[in-house]
Amino acid sequence: MVNKLFGKGLAFMKSAILAMLRSSDGPVSGPGMAKSLGVSRVAVFKHIKALKEAGYEIDSGPGGYFLKSWGDFVYPFEFSGRQKNIHYFESLESTMDKAREMARQGCPPKTVVIAGQQTRGRGRLSRKWLSDAGGLYFTLVLRPTLPVALAHRALFAASVCLCRALRDLTGVAAMVKWPNDILVDEKKLVGILSEMAGEGDLVSYLNLGVGINVNNSPQAFEPKSVSLKELLGKPFPRRNILEAFLEKMEVCDPADANIIDDWRELSCTLGRKVLIQTPRQQIEGSARDVDTDGALLVEKADKTVERITYGDCLHQILEPQK
Ligand code: BTN
Numbered sequence: 001m002v003n004k005l006f007g008k009g010l011a012f013m014k015s016a017i018l019a020m021l022r023s024s025d026g027p028v029s030g031p032g033m034a035k036s037l038g039v040s041r042v043a044v045f046k047h048i049k050a051l052k053e054a055g056y057e058i059d060s061g062p063g064g065y066f067l068k069s070w071g072d073f074v075y076p077f078e079f080s081g082r083q084k085n086i087h088y089f090e091s092l093e094s095t096m097d098k099a100r101e102m103a104r105q106g107c108p109p110k111t112v113v114i115a116g117q118q119t120r121g122r123g124r125l126s127r128k129w130l131s132d133a134g135g136l137y138f139t140l141v142l143r144p145t146l147p148v149a150l151a152h153r154a155l156f157a158a159s160v161c162l163c164r165a166l167r168d169l170t171g172v173a174a175m176v177k178w179p180n181d182i183l184v185d186e187k188k189l190v191g192i193l194s195e196m197a198g199e200g201d202l203v204s205y206l207n208l209g210v211g212i213n214v215n216n217s218p219q220a221f222e223p224k225s226v227s228l229k230e231l232l233g234k235p236f237p238r239r240n241i242l243e244a245f246l247e248k249m250e251v252c253d254p255a256d257a258n259i260i261d262d263w264r265e266l267s268c269t270l271g272r273k274v275l276i277q278t279p280r281q282q283i284e285g286s287a288r289d290v291d292t293d294g295a296l297l298v299e300k301a302d303k304t305v306e307r308i309t310y311g312d313c314l315h316q317i318l319e320p321q322k
Contacts, residue, residue, distance in 0.1 A: 015077035027063030099139035134216035154254035161248035175268035187226035273316035
């Protein structure tokens, strides 16, 4: 199925056919599409058949073909203009492994590896990431001209871009939690994981793995999580989220120190009582700021400030305002 959909030249045809069906209010004639694409009617018929097999709801009648619903698909041909960089797999152990393999083999920057499901999705701190169908799971390969010491900025940039994309698209009150989660009403909507390799002092590749609860229902297994479908009361197209995120990342310079200011504005961690669990210790205090290295500055009861570069951050329950 996957080869039928994405083979050389075929993806372009699918993309063009979908664009014609989506831009029309009524049915679109097969011969008309064949003429504009410069292919035979049989070729159009075969592409339509493959699209239907992939799950698109396309009806046909005397007037031609008609798309009954937009559907929720993240196939490469859904991303017109960037489809050659998008790699879709129905199931992977983890998009991180596939992206690492591709990055080591020299894939171009902005390569995106998407999985419909993951059988061994990974989270931060060696946790598992539940990856049922309906969620959006991808790894974006970046090759920023950045010293390794500043690589954290790309991660902050990704959280900011995704948080803004989600707000713009859906209106949900998404906020960033240190270091790189996105929450809505204290429930986790997005997790981001990074993996990097350097050559000398410079980043060679930086892979950003993003898991977004979109049309899945993670709450039964992860009570502190939420999906967009649960928040909005209806499914939301995953394609739109990825497209909006990639657009924002394109105009965001990961070397720009201002990204930390942008992160501060969207933060639900700063000003909160937090409990930080690091591999060596547990620290309790008030989250005062993040520094230019992305480290969290936590003021403890004795007024000393601890600089945290790595660990699990738990937000303490907010005291009701008096
Ligand atoms: C976290 O919050 O702990 C980070 C979760 C990151 C999950 C994503 S899903 C796509 C990519 N592939 C993985 O195996 N993990 C990341």
